[in-house]
Amino acid sequence: MRAQKMLTLFLFVLAFVTAFADNTPVYHSSSQDLDISLSQGRIVSGWEAYEGQFPYQLSLRMVNQNGRVSACGATLIHNEWALTAGHCPAGRVTLVVRAGVTDIKRPQLMFETTEYYTHPLYVDLLPFVQPNDIALIKFPRPVEYNDALYPIRLQSSHHKDKDYNNVVFTAFGWGRNWTDGVSPEVMNWVYLKGISNEYCRTSFGGSSIIVDSTICAAHYNVTSQSVCQGDSGGGLTILDNDGELSQLGVASFVSGSGCHTEVPAGFIRTGHYHDWYTEVTGLKFDWVPAADINAISQLLLMRAQEMLTLFIFVLAFVTAFADNTPVYHASSQDLAVSLSQGRISSGWEAYEGQFPYQLSLRMVNRNGRVSACGATLIHNEWALTSGHCPAGSVTLVVRAGVTDIKRPQLMFETTEYYTHPRFIDLYPYVQHDDIALIKFPRPVEYNDALQPIRLQSSYDKDKNYNNVVFTAFGWGKNWTDGVSPEVMNWVYLKGISNEYCRTRYGGSSIIAETTICAAHYNVTSQSVCQGDSGGGLTILDNDGELSQVGIASFVSGSGCHTEVPAGFVRPGHYHDWFTEVTGLKFDWVPAADI
Template sequence: MNFFVVILGFVCALAYGAPYIEYEDYPQAAYVLESLLSDDTRVVNGEPAVRDQFPYQLSLRWANVSGSPSHLCGGTLVTPSMVLTAAHCMLFDYGTYDVVAGLLDRTENTSSTQRRDIETRILHENWPGGNRVARYDIALLKVSSPFILTHSVQLIHLPCQNDIPSGTVVVSGWGYTSSLDNDLPNILQYVEVDLISNEQCADDLNAVLGTTLALDDTMICTNGHQNISSCGGDSGSPLVQDGIQVGIVSWGVVPCGVNIGPSVYTRVSNYTDWIVSKMKLLVVLLGLVCTLAHGAPSVHKIDSPHPAYAKDIEILPSDDSRIIRGQNAVRDQFPYQVSLRWGYITASSHMCGGSIISASVVLTAAHCIDDYGTYAIVAGLLNRLESTSTTQSRGVSRIIVHENWPGGSSVYPWDIALIRVSSPFVFSSSVQPVELPSQGSTTSGDVVVSGWGRTSSSSSALPSVLQYANLEILANTLCANDLVSVLGSSSPLDNTMVCTSGRQRLAVCSGDSGGPLVKDGIQVGIVSWGITPCGNTIAPSVFTRVSSYTNWIEANL
């Protein structure tokens, strides 16, 4: 094979209808000796997904003026109204685009599927367009009305700006499974594959093509030596690690999976700030994934070479089945726990936790509060989806955020807020207040945290049943040491925060923010921030220390 095509996307590329790249003739090359045997039955070497396995995966469809929409590219849901995909998928200035969520079979139309028209297309301003492989291959699509989040339709999480992932990742999509096929698979496919360094990626591209082409440090590669490859129709689809999208399928070498040519992706972490800035402009930002709420402050990881923990402290492996190692609560076990719901245009859904501190006031985290959308509070829940005789729902009449809370997307002290409900809760066995600590008191020993946050970093779905875990308070000096081991810095930890140990692989996660940390019936902490992926390292979970704000709470009741 002396002729290869490096592609963004058309028939011999990664999108099903995208830019065309001309063949280039290279003399007999070393890669011929290293080429892997073709597996024409399953070039991508993947397997069919099951229902709701990838609830963030979308099908981006296109139709010309007279045709009906058909699959063109993949995409992911980053907010209920925003889709992330590749810029080269937006090739056509004619015809119509739409996007479908909740699919397993790309041809199905069932109660789990939701279709939306595209209202606004935002391609990166430096994307050159045309038929070239280039950087800036990223786009955001605002849909005509927000998707309704369900078991089949969920948000993907974004990495912190400039994070550099490594290890095993998973790619999903409806792209070709064989270089001989002319038909896309009906069932969503996925495969696990290893990331490789860009240096290795460049070597492999040189071996196959005689050039590294447009590869640069805003791209990320997966290993072609495993006979695994994304292929036509996969463009715009997600490359995911521990529930965080690290890449967007961009370009590769065809025939897919027949040689050692790597698959190349847009590195999402190079564009996290860009994504956030564009979403803010469209007033749809919920927040970044690097924290514990559906929409919360980001903690930027610092690359600390050869940290002390590598020798002195064991890094615990990921347990993707139960990262926080929690368990299901039982009815009325945590009668002070509430679900803070938020909605923008659509009906509200769970965003954060909170606790009842009086019949009319709920305590939560300041980072759970935004200045748009609508809020509701539901108490008496075990299953966050239930509406029974034990549940009580209230509107919000007033929100008091600590006056020193700066807002924005960084972690700070003063992460505390009070919410006054529209009418008082009626206390019952399912709805009760939690006690507050004395001003300035300290806590040690065992505590319990509860919430509806994620129980796995590999899934974006929240559990239905309230979870809880018994944790151990970690002194702030030890907490700082563990943060330095993981992040290279203990900032922004201070004495108005309290930590629980991550050494037992116990951690709070996305959706838990604002929830209560309790000891002997007294709330000592409010879930504030942590390190993702949740529970994969010794990183502690960090809470607002309630006793630092008891006087403030009482003054604002």
């Protein structure tokens, strides 16, 4: 019934994948190729924000069940809650939040959450613009306020139906600078002007989507001024009558004719939902404007004169395996399973701090597709992983100091990585030299849960590890096409000769001098699996210290729970390249050679 009632309100949720054609309301979150988020641009016809100008604005990346990423804004309303548009998190399995951020590449905080609440009258899977397009996001832990991270006050319920015609608003975000344009690294902002719902409704052909809980805003002094794709969920603010800022709107929809046209944009009035905020959060966000307090006081004084009693009411202020061909085991399966219980194939759950050098990676490609890998910390500014993990990615999200994937000590983004020069990034088959270095945007601080691992010495690069016991670890699936764990798992593996390994792969030339093969230790299903690529293979070396002797690269096409061994890349072969890229020396001389 709702779809019929909305008539022509069809839209492509989370994307403007077709050209704008008419004045149908459409959402303006963005799921276009995320590589353009690194291009220069801005909110339409606005200005670049300075650091700390909008300390309440957050950036969201939402991942759906197919691993597709889209972008929105949100606002900080409490140290554990953010507010956004309902269509932003709806149907998503996880959200990545950046906070204390003006330049999208340099957030103060970056964390993940899976807890959000869309309004009960909002239908998550309905592919149309809807009323009640509002949602609360719960953080996994409280954030600390500072000059660059501070909450915004919401519109009072006393003003929920206030006439804002010709009132000047401010809107902000990292949305595109034009219909299907580019998105900025640095937040942009723009002035908009309030218009009546009656006029707004005519602009949208009498659409019933403009209701009492809608605020419409048009350009201020340049007709192209507006919010655009990627700005959904961000705030619309005013300097209120008491001289304080209030957020009276949540960015919801724009016209199907484009966001650079004269047609106004639609926002959700935050003042209509205070009862719901309190029901979900247990907190009270409502407040009484001074003018209303004065009116209440006058009324009470009048009653006091009549009743000789004075009452003062003080009102206080969210892939299929087939054979034994080598296949990579990065995981780009539906990320929903990353929230399910599972483990590295036939291994054990790690305890906190057991593998302080293991990192978790999420790689985003040019189509917004997310895949998962591991990596190892080798320096406070560098990590080591498989070449096929970052190859072709536009950005990487790194979790460090992490055992439970939902509770990392650090979470940050980087776009700087180096695959080995002989590795062909776009070649879709297993290759030699499957190795890459990842550069961090800033140094990490070591602690008990975050420590680097020593790499295999070049003196041991061709060492025979036949029957040597290794340890492998990661968040990979617990079986071929199985589920992935929240908590890191680990397993013992046993070294086998390259000659024997090659026979298990039908004589494949992929097993080279730079390969270590490892098979099960005491249970035939023990192995690394999908999602474990890039993680480490370690031994207790002859000097009693740990060394990383392998980087997880490939498993058999017959499945990762079979008896066929897995392949790892020997880092000892690449010390000259490590030094060439990083300027650092990771090589060392074993005591016997000294």
